[in-house]
Every structure is written in C-alpha cells, then in structure tokens.
Amino acid sequence: MSRTVYLNGEYLPESEAKVSIFDRGFLFADGVYEVTSVLGGKLLDFDGHATRLARSLNELEMTNPITKEDLLEVHRELVRRNGIDDGLIYLQITRGAADRDFAYPVEGTPATIVLFTQAKTGLADNPLAKTGIKVIGIEDLRWGRRDIKTVQLLYPSMGKMMAKAAGVHDAWMIEDGHITEGTSNNAYIVTDGKIVTRHLGHEILHGITRAAVLRFARESQMEVEERAFTVDEVKAADEAFITSASMFVMPVVEFDGIAIGTGAVGPVATRLREIYIEESRNSAV
Structure with a gap:
C-alpha cells in the first residue's frame, strides 16, 4: 500500500510527491533532518527533536517554515493516515529551490519540507x-x-x-x-x-x-x-x-x-x- 507523505503543506500519495531538481538539498546537501520514533502510535522525545531542528536551522541561517505545534500535528496525522503503530517519521527541511549558485538564494525563497513514515514492527523488541x-x-x-x-x-x-x-x-x-x-x-x-x-x-x-x-x-x-x-x-x-x-x-x-x-x-x-x-x-x- 502506498504511503501518504507530507510535502510543503500537502498530504500526498508518495508516488505523487515531487521535489524540484533545483532544490538545494539535492544540489548542495543544504538542509537538515530529524527522525522521530513511534511506539504504540505515539511519538518519542518529540520536544527534543523539535528543539534540535530549530537549532540546526538557526546554525545554517535558515528560517523555520513550520511552528512546533503544526509540526506535531503533521507527525500525528502521518501516523494516523499510515496506520503506524511502531516505526519512524523522517523530516527534512531544505533551503528550497533556486537556480544553482553557491550563494544562498534570495531572502523569502520558500523552504522545502518533507515528512514520511517508515513502519518498523516490534521496534522496541529488536533481537x-x-x-x-x-x-x-x-x-x-x-x-x-x-x-x-x-x-x-x-x-x-x-x-x-x-x-x-x-x-x-x-x-x-x-x-x-x-x-x-x-x-x-x-x-x-x-x-x-x-x-x-x-x-x-x-x-x-x-x-x-x-x-x-x-x-x-x-x-x-x-x-x-x-x-x-x-x-x-x-x-x-x-x-x-x-x-x-x-x-x-x-x-x-x-x-x-x-x-x-x-x-x-x-x-x-x-x-x-x-x-x-x-x-x-x-x-x-
């Protein structure tokens, strides 16, 4: 079954989610990420991951495109839509898409934000x-x-x-x-x-x-x-x-x-x- 993913404010089937070839995450690895675990349908250490995300963005002089409250709701909605009991939620934010240049793009260039789930049955029972x-x-x-x-x-x-x-x-x-x-x-x-x-x-x-x-x-x-x-x-x-x-x-x-x-x-x-x-x-x- 195809996963539902989150891309720039939309929930989409994974087959329909597309990112520009000019995205700086693709061209320069100009982005940050977090991985949050899910046990029993609930998020582990969400506050810590959200805080570190904000720090990483700040260190790279990137504006956070989503509030902590909205980010929590996206995580929960992805868990719900994908029926995740145990697993992981991957989050990536890049500086967005712009013509290739080592200099950062102009201020106001929209960031790219992607989230997707990975089901990991028995995550806490790893042999x-x-x-x-x-x-x-x-x-x-x-x-x-x-x-x-x-x-x-x-x-x-x-x-x-x-x-x-x-x-x-x-x-x-x-x-x-x-x-x-x-x-x-x-x-x-x-x-x-x-x-x-x-x-x-x-x-x-x-x-x-x-x-x-x-x-x-x-x-x-x-x-x-x-x-x-x-x-x-x-x-x-x-x-x-x-x-x-x-x-x-x-x-x-x-x-x-x-x-x-x-x-x-x-x-x-x-x-x-x-x-x-x-x-x-x-x-x-």
Missing part, C-alpha cells in the same frame, strides 16, 4: 538487543560541524558499507585516537561501572536519545563521565553501547574483532535500554 552488535573503527573524515544535523550523510553511508564489507553491524569513527561517534549514533563505554561518552561539542551530534539516556542514568544513581575516550579504552572496557532514535540503547560486544568485556551483552546497557523504553513510552505524545 540484537539480546546479542549485541559488532563494530569496526574507521577514520572520521566528516566536516567540522557534526553538531548540526544536516543531510550531508555520504561519509556515514560509506562507513555503514565499510562495516558491512567487514561483516559487522556498524562503524565507530576515530579522530586523533579518540572515538567521536558511530555512523548514525552516539557511542559509550562502561568501565568499573562508570558510563563514559564524548562531551558535547562540534565534533558529535547532540543526540536526543543520548540526552534522555544520560538523564535516566543519573536519576538511577549511575555514574556518568562526559569526555573523549580512546580506542584503547574501548578495547579494555567492561561494556559498550550506542544510542539513537531508532536503536534506543543497543549493546556493542566487539570492536575491531576484539571482544568487549566478556563478549556478551552487559547489565548496564541492558538496564538502560529497559529504563529508556519504559520512560519514553510513559512520556510519549
């Missing part, structure tokens, strides 16, 4: 949460403003393919001997019961799931340290895990062919996943 995932390390070759959630995703896509070629699930990116983040997720290690994850800055995305998980960890009296950690620390860690909107909290059991800890899913990641899913369901809108 990988029981076995953990394996990752490799790759050099971080992205641009310097990774804190802006832009649609410039070519290198992360290449990283996913490097991981696939290596027979593992994902790649963690390395800069100056330290882990920055995964290709589409934030990275963590657990050492002597302490959760360590890179501090916020231009080097990593300010993950919405990251913020929620760290808050829940602290509320549960877990010790958290936000700092850069090295490849050697990963290999010597007791546990490791990632967080993202689509994976929630996902244990990592191997890095570059070396087992992390016992090589099995650990208790900290397991508990944080349980807490995150429970608390997020309770606060979903």
Whole structure:
C-alpha cells in the first residue's frame, strides 16, 4: 500500500510527491533532518527533536517554515493516515529551490519540507538487543560541524558499507585516537561501572536519545563521565553501547574483532535500554 507523505503543506500519495531538481538539498546537501520514533502510535522525545531542528536551522541561517505545534500535528496525522503503530517519521527541511549558485538564494525563497513514515514492527523488541552488535573503527573524515544535523550523510553511508564489507553491524569513527561517534549514533563505554561518552561539542551530534539516556542514568544513581575516550579504552572496557532514535540503547560486544568485556551483552546497557523504553513510552505524545 502506498504511503501518504507530507510535502510543503500537502498530504500526498508518495508516488505523487515531487521535489524540484533545483532544490538545494539535492544540489548542495543544504538542509537538515530529524527522525522521530513511534511506539504504540505515539511519538518519542518529540520536544527534543523539535528543539534540535530549530537549532540546526538557526546554525545554517535558515528560517523555520513550520511552528512546533503544526509540526506535531503533521507527525500525528502521518501516523494516523499510515496506520503506524511502531516505526519512524523522517523530516527534512531544505533551503528550497533556486537556480544553482553557491550563494544562498534570495531572502523569502520558500523552504522545502518533507515528512514520511517508515513502519518498523516490534521496534522496541529488536533481537540484537539480546546479542549485541559488532563494530569496526574507521577514520572520521566528516566536516567540522557534526553538531548540526544536516543531510550531508555520504561519509556515514560509506562507513555503514565499510562495516558491512567487514561483516559487522556498524562503524565507530576515530579522530586523533579518540572515538567521536558511530555512523548514525552516539557511542559509550562502561568501565568499573562508570558510563563514559564524548562531551558535547562540534565534533558529535547532540543526540536526543543520548540526552534522555544520560538523564535516566543519573536519576538511577549511575555514574556518568562526559569526555573523549580512546580506542584503547574501548578495547579494555567492561561494556559498550550506542544510542539513537531508532536503536534506543543497543549493546556493542566487539570492536575491531576484539571482544568487549566478556563478549556478551552487559547489565548496564541492558538496564538502560529497559529504563529508556519504559520512560519514553510513559512520556510519549
């Protein structure tokens, strides 16, 4: 069955939704995006995603074309029209369509806003949460403003393919001997019961799931340290895990062919996943 998507104020069958070949998202990756999870027909962390969206647009000097209230209504309407119980809603806003020029188009050029759904039955019951995932390390070759959630995703896509070629699930990116983040997720290690994850800055995305998980960890009296950690620390860690909107909290059991800890899913990641899913369901809108 064809999905209903949202394009510039209209709900359309996906086959009828068209974007100009002159759209700057297509020509320059001049746009931002967000992905919001849906569990039981409700949105997880919507406020956080809407706030980060506004920040990303502001950092790129783009005017937000939709209010937070209207954006929430669009999300809910897409969930309703597409019968989404568990899944994802993808949102992208670009600077709009204009003749190709590196300079930004004239003020008042309409932005392009697109939203669509992806059904993911059993999103919270991912079997990988029981076995953990394996990752490799790759050099971080992205641009310097990774804190802006832009649609410039070519290198992360290449990283996913490097991981696939290596027979593992994902790649963690390395800069100056330290882990920055995964290709589409934030990275963590657990050492002597302490959760360590890179501090916020231009080097990593300010993950919405990251913020929620760290808050829940602290509320549960877990010790958290936000700092850069090295490849050697990963290999010597007791546990490791990632967080993202689509994976929630996902244990990592191997890095570059070396087992992390016992090589099995650990208790900290397991508990944080349980807490995150429970608390997020309770606060979903």
